Amino acid sequence: MRVVVADDVMLTREGIVRLLNDAGIEVVAEAEDADALLRHVRLSRPDAAIVDIRMPPTHTEEGLVAARQIRAEHPDVCVLVLSQYVEPSYAMRLLEEHPERVGYLLKERVFDVAILVDALRRLTDGETVIDPTIVSRLVGRRRREDPLEELTEREREVLGLVAEGLSNKAIAARLFVTERTVEAHVKQIFLKLRLDTNPESHRRVLAVLAYLRAGVGAD
Amino acid sequence: MAAAGTAARLRFAGIAVLVLTLIYAIASILAVPRSTEPFTTYAGATYAHASTAAHAADLAAGLGLLSAGLLGWVEPRTRRLGVLTLLVGIAWFGPDWEGWDGGSPFLRSLGAVVTPFFLALLFHLVLALPLGRLRSWPARGLVVAVYGVAAFVSLGRALFRDPFLDPYCWRNCLYNSFLVHADPGIARTLDDVWVRSSLAIGLLLVVMGAWRLLRASGPALRVLLPPLVPGVLAGAGASAYAVALLRTPLEDPRSAGFLAIFLALSLSVAALALGLAWEILETRRTRAAVARLASELGEAPPPGTLRGALAVAVGDPALDVAYWLPGAQRFVDGRGKPMEAPVAGHGRAATPILRDGRPVAIVVHDAALLEGPALQREVGSAARLAVENERLQAEVLAQLDDLRASRTRIVETGDAERRRLERDLHDGAQQRLLALSYDLRLARAAAEAAGDREDATLLASGGDEAQAALGELRELANGIYPAILADAGLAPALATLADEAPLPVEFGEVPPERYSAPAETAAYLTVLEAIADAVGREATFVSVDVAREDQQLVVQVRDDGAAGASGLLHIADRVGALGGSLEVEPQSLRAEIPCE
Numbered sequence: 001m002r003v004v005v006a007d008d009v010m011l012t013r014e015g016i017v018r019l020l021n022d023a024g025i026e027v028v029a030e031a032e033d034a035d036a037l038l039r040h041v042r043l044s045r046p047d048a049a050i051v052d053i054r055m056p057p058t059h060t061e062e063g064l065v066a067a068r069q070i071r072a073e074h075p076d077v078c079v080l081v082l083s084q085y086v087e088p089s090y091a092m093r094l095l096e097e098h099p100e101r102v103g104y105l106l107k108e109r110v111f112d113v114a115i116l117v118d119a120l121r122r123l124t125d126g127e128t129v130i131d132p133t134i135v136s137r138l139v140g141r142r143r144r145e146d147p148l149e150e151l152t153e154r155e156r157e158v159l160g161l162v163a164e165g166l167s168n169k170a171i172a173a174r175l176f177v178t179e180r181t182v183e184a185h186v187k188q189i190f191l192k193l194r195l196d197t198n199p200e201s202h203r204r205v206l207a208v209l210a211y212l213r214a215g216v217g218a219d
Numbered sequence: 220m221a222a223a224g225t226a227a228r229l230r231f232a233g234i235a236v237l238v239l240t241l242i243y244a245i246a247s248i249l250a251v252p253r254s255t256e257p258f259t260t261y262a263g264a265t266y267a268h269a270s271t272a273a274h275a276a277d278l279a280a281g282l283g284l285l286s287a288g289l290l291g292w293v294e295p296r297t298r299r300l301g302v303l304t305l306l307v308g309i310a311w312f313g314p315d316w317e318g319w320d321g322g323s324p325f326l327r328s329l330g331a332v333v334t335p336f337f338l339a340l341l342f343h344l345v346l347a348l349p350l351g352r353l354r355s356w357p358a359r360g361l362v363v364a365v366y367g368v369a370a371f372v373s374l375g376r377a378l379f380r381d382p383f384l385d386p387y388c389w390r391n392c393l394y395n396s397f398l399v400h401a402d403p404g405i406a407r408t409l410d411d412v413w414v415r416s417s418l419a420i421g422l423l424l425v426v427m428g429a430w431r432l433l434r435a436s437g438p439a440l441r442v443l444l445p446p447l448v449p450g451v452l453a454g455a456g457a458s459a460y461a462v463a464l465l466r467t468p469l470e471d472p473r474s475a476g477f478l479a480i481f482l483a484l485s486l487s488v489a490a491l492a493l494g495l496a497w498e499i500l501e502t503r504r505t506r507a508a509v510a511r512l513a514s515e516l517g518e519a520p521p522p523g524t525l526r527g528a529l530a531v532a533v534g535d536p537a538l539d540v541a542y543w544l545p546g547a548q549r550f551v552d553g554r555g556k557p558m559e560a561p562v563a564g565h566g567r568a569a570t571p572i573l574r575d576g577r578p579v580a581i582v583v584h585d586a587a588l589l590e591g592p593a594l595q596r597e598v599g600s601a602a603r604l605a606v607e608n609e610r611l612q613a614e615v616l617a618q619l620d621d622l623r624a625s626r627t628r629i630v631e632t633g634d635a636e637r638r639r640l641e642r643d644l645h646d647g648a649q650q651r652l653l654a655l656s657y658d659l660r661l662a663r664a665a666a667e668a669a670g671d672r673e674d675a676t677l678l679a680s681g682g683d684e685a686q687a688a689l690g691e692l693r694e695l696a697n698g699i700y701p702a703i704l705a706d707a708g709l710a711p712a713l714a715t716l717a718d719e720a721p722l723p724v725e726f727g728e729v730p731p732e733r734y735s736a737p738a739e740t741a742a743y744l745t746v747l748e749a750i751a752d753a754v755g756r757e758a759t760f761v762s763v764d765v766a767r768e769d770q771q772l773v774v775q776v777r778d779d780g781a782a783g784a785s786g787l788l789h790i791a792d793r794v795g796a797l798g799g800s801l802e803v804e805p806q807s808l809r810a811e812i813p814c815e
Contacts, residue, residue, distance in 0.1 A: 009650050015657045059642060061706045084645055084693055087703050088718065089711035107649075108689040111657040137718050144723040144760045213714055 001120060004029045004044065006037035006063070007052040007082070012107075016050060019113045025120065032056070034066035041070055041077060048078040048120050052107070053090065064090060071098035078123035082107045088134050088213055095128065095206045103129030103165070128165030128205045135163040138212035150192050158185040163208045168200075236292055240305060244285050247312040248278065250319045250326075264390055265318035266481045269472035276485035277315065283492030284308030291351075291499045300351030303344045304495055310337035311488065317390045324394035331382075331391065332373050338417055338457055339369035341488075342424050345450035348431075349442050349498055354586070358427075365420055372413040380406035387468045418461035424454030439566065439585045441534060442501055446494030449487045456484030501534075508532035525609045526553050529582065537567075539583040542610040544617060550581070553609055555616025579610050626796035627737065634700070634740055641700040649692055656685040704743050708733045712743050713763065720750050720761070727764035734772055738814035741793050742774050745801070745810045748790045749776035756780030771799070772814040777807040 003025055007013040017027045029040035033056045041049055049070055053063035067079040080103040081094060091104035101123050109115045109131070119129045139148065139160050148156060154175075161171045168186065172179040183199075190199045197207035267274040285308040291301020316322065316330025343362045346353060353359045381401035382388045387410070428451035435443050459480050464470060470477055508531065530538040541550040541561045552558050561583040563569040568586035571578040663678035696702075704712035710729040717724035733739070746763055753761045758780030766773050782805035790810070791801045799812040 009646075011650060011654045015654070054645065059646075060702070084649060085697070085702060086693065087711075087715060089703055089707055089715060093707070108653065108656065108686055111653070111660050113660075141718050142720060142723045144725065213718070 001025045001048065001124065002028045002044070002046040003120065004031065004037065004040045004046045004049045006031040006034070006040075006049065006055065006066070008032050008055050009052075012052070012110075016110055016116075019111065019116060023113055023117050025117065034062045037066055038069065041074060045074070046077060047124055048080060050080045050082065050110075050120075053081055053083040053085070061090070064094060067094060067102065068097060071102060075101075077101075078120070079103070080105060080119055080123060080129065082110055086131075086133050086137060088138055088209060091130055091134060092206060092209055092213070095209070099202045099206050100126055100128055104131055104134070105129060106131045106133055122165070122170065125167070127167050127170065128202075130163060130165045130205065130209070132160075132164055135160050138163065138209065141212065147193055151189060155185055155189050155192075158182060159189050159208065162186060162189075162204060163212065165205050233292070236305070237289060240285055240289055243309060243312075244282055247281060247315060250312075250316055250322060264320070264472065265315050266472045266478070267315065268318075269478055273472070273478060273481055273485070276482050276489065280485040280488035280492065281308055281311040281315075283489045284311055284495075287492045287495040287499065290496055294499065294503050297351070297499045297502050300344075300347070300349070300495070300499065303340065303347065303351050304492070307337065307340040307344050308492075309333070310340050313337060314390060325396045327391050327394050328377070328396035331395070332377050332397070335369040335373045335413060336366075338420055339365045341450070341453060341457070342420055345424055345428055345447065345454065345491075348447055348450065349439075349502075361423065361427075365416075368412075368416045368420075372409050372416070375409045376406060380409070385410075387470070389470055389472075414461050414464045418458050418465070421454045421456070421458030421461060425451050425458065428454060434566075439535075442498050444494075445497045446491055449490035449494050453484060453487035453491055456480060456487050460484065505533055524553070529584075533584060535585045537585070540609075541581045541583065542613040543578050543580060544610075544614050545577070546614075547617065547621075551613050551617040553613055555613045555618075555620055557617070557620075574607055579607055623796070623798055626792075627798075630741075630793055630796045631737055634736065637700040638705065641696045641702065644692060644696040644699070649689065649696075652685055652689050652692065656682055656689065659685060701743065704739055705736065709739045709742055709765065712739075713746055713765070716743070716747060716750065721754055722750070722758060723760040724750060725760065725762045727762070729763075729765045730767050732767070734814040737797055738772050738812050741790075741797055741799070741812045742772055742810070744793060745774050745790050745808070745812075746776060748787055749778075749808055752787060753778035753780045755786075756783050767814070768811075770813055770815045772812045774810040774812065775807065780806060782806060 003020060005013055005016050005020070005027055007016070013030055013032075017030060020027050028044040028046050031037035031040050037049065037051060037055075040046075049067075051063045051067050051070075053061060055062040055066075063081055063083075067081050070077055070079050075098070078101040079094075081090075082105055083090060084107050086106065094102050094104055103119050103123050105115070105119060122129055139156065148159075151159065157175070158171060161174060166174065168179050168182045172182045175182070186199045189195075190197070193211060195207055195211055197204050265277075267277050284304055288301050288303075288305030288308055291297040291304055293301070310333050313330045313333035313336070317327050317334060319327055319330070339362075342365050343353075344351075346358050346362060353362060377395065377397040378399045379402040380395060381398055381403070382392045382395055384401055384403045385392070385406060428447055431443070432440070432447055432451070460477075463476055463480055467474075467476075472478060472481065526538065526540045529540065530536050539561065540553060541558055542553070543550055550558050550560055561569045561581045563583075563586070566586050567583055570582045570584065572580045572582060659678050659682040663675050663682060666672075666674040666678055701712050701715070703715055708731070710731050713726065713729055717726065734742075742765060749763075750761050753776075756778070758778035761776060761778045764773075764775045766775075787801065787803055787808065791803075794801045794810050794812055797813055799810060801811075802809045
């Protein structure tokens, strides 16, 4: 796998590069800002780009903008955005236009090589990656009449994994059940929550996140 | 004592002017030969001889000017104009005195001396409308030049013209009491100079009068038009008279041409007298209105009243009052809003209003309508207290505005500082903790590889601590300043607030638009504090509505908690700093935040 790494802090960038190299992933280019990132993506056509959300010049959301641009211009390049914010809005904005092959991970997770490599593999497989902290916060959100209470323990678990961006196959592997069982769970969940999105579509992650965020039953 | 003396002298002068004018008017009526008497050139003749109409027009013009002059004299503000008008009136009767058949030779000679000054005085009067004061240096120069020509001709004729030897004489061909040396050549030349000068002066009067009419502003035109139009017509009449004399040197009042010109000139002058009287009365009305100001303004007028009252009184809707704040060293209007230092120009005059010798306000008004000194005198005596009151009020309002601006600045500076802190935490401490976490992972991997389980466990726990520290640091940074608010706006920031809230938070519509940073921050913090307050009162849910109403962002929060004292002072301060308001009720609050 060929990867471009963009982070304006050298320490972090070097750490990520070293971890990826150790894991046998080739880093084809390093960038300090969004412009350099876009240039490298155009030139080296990597499989994935790892992008810090905050980069020069304004240190606000340059990374997010660059990520959306990469997805728009190069549909075959995956983008993993690293962020210090537990902020569903950023993640959802990332998913809005191109709901697959994008990921939003909290920055502190990247030095866990297993998580990093797993995220990159899931992205190249066409999945979506949403940080579990964000998902658990959304699932745990307080609601007056909580529709999630209608779900079984196992269904809630599956819902969380769907929200994290896992495919049915990946969920099945994670939970040690058959893919068919997962499919049944997902259908049941969508029925109970009255989510009218096709449970198999690429947009289901965004639909679930939006549902969880709305705080009340979707109607 | 000195003031009393001056007043007494003024009163005496007033009576003297009145009496003298009356005597002159009566004498002129008597002296002007009646049209019933036979017309005899050579011995003595005037236009009044020629026809009843001419007789009536002659008297109407002269007596009209004298009356208007007296009217102006009585009122201090128009005294200058009154004096000028009186002089024009006196000079108007010059030819009648000169042609007084059977009158005293001295008076008839005097009449001849006075005659040329009529046109010069008319020129001066029309140029000095509406207040009797010449405003520009060129105008002053021209008036002096015209007086010079008139004086030169008048004096020259008095010294060298023997009417007996003048082939073109008709009013008075007998007497010149001032004759020093008879020289028909000089007299003829002087006559010629005067006729040509009259033509020039008349045309100049028409041109300058018309130019003033075109240039005058609306309110000025109201008082300027009635005297200025007849004044211009009189100028045209004088020119026509000069042209007629150039064509026919021997003037004959009985000829249709000369008679028509005389009638036109007389009627113009009579109309001028009427116009002047109207203007004088109008000015007096203005003065009375200004004088009533103080009482009309009452004890505590609403801000900005004085400007309106003065504008109405003076008849100048564009009139403006600028109050000087000595402390802040700047000008404000009646409502305390800062304004530019007033400057005169483009027909506007800037008149300072003094109190104890210090300027308290500057009135910007139409220069043609009102003279600075008159305004100073009248506002100074009648409405000075009102001006001072309003200035103090304006000062307080201005200070209030300053205070508000300073509160806003304090809040904005605080927010900028929080934003900076949040960034510093991310770029400094967080990066170091990340690096530490990375190193601990490497060390742990090395320890595991070396089979050192104890160290590996220790390093793993260190790594977990570092992760926990990162999490806490993130929460801290978010609490100091939520980056999402600045990056994405109010709606996403409020959604995140609800994600983290310890109780259900339900939203109505939240407008997705972006607003000014202070407004968004104030709205965000209002909801944040309201949620915390609801939690403190053991509410089970909170509902939040945000709506844009005109220039306001309206935030309404309701809950079902216990009624109780709310600690929302901080929010009231912040919303107040933006000029908004916060209403707090037992289970709800409503914040109105200006967002434009």
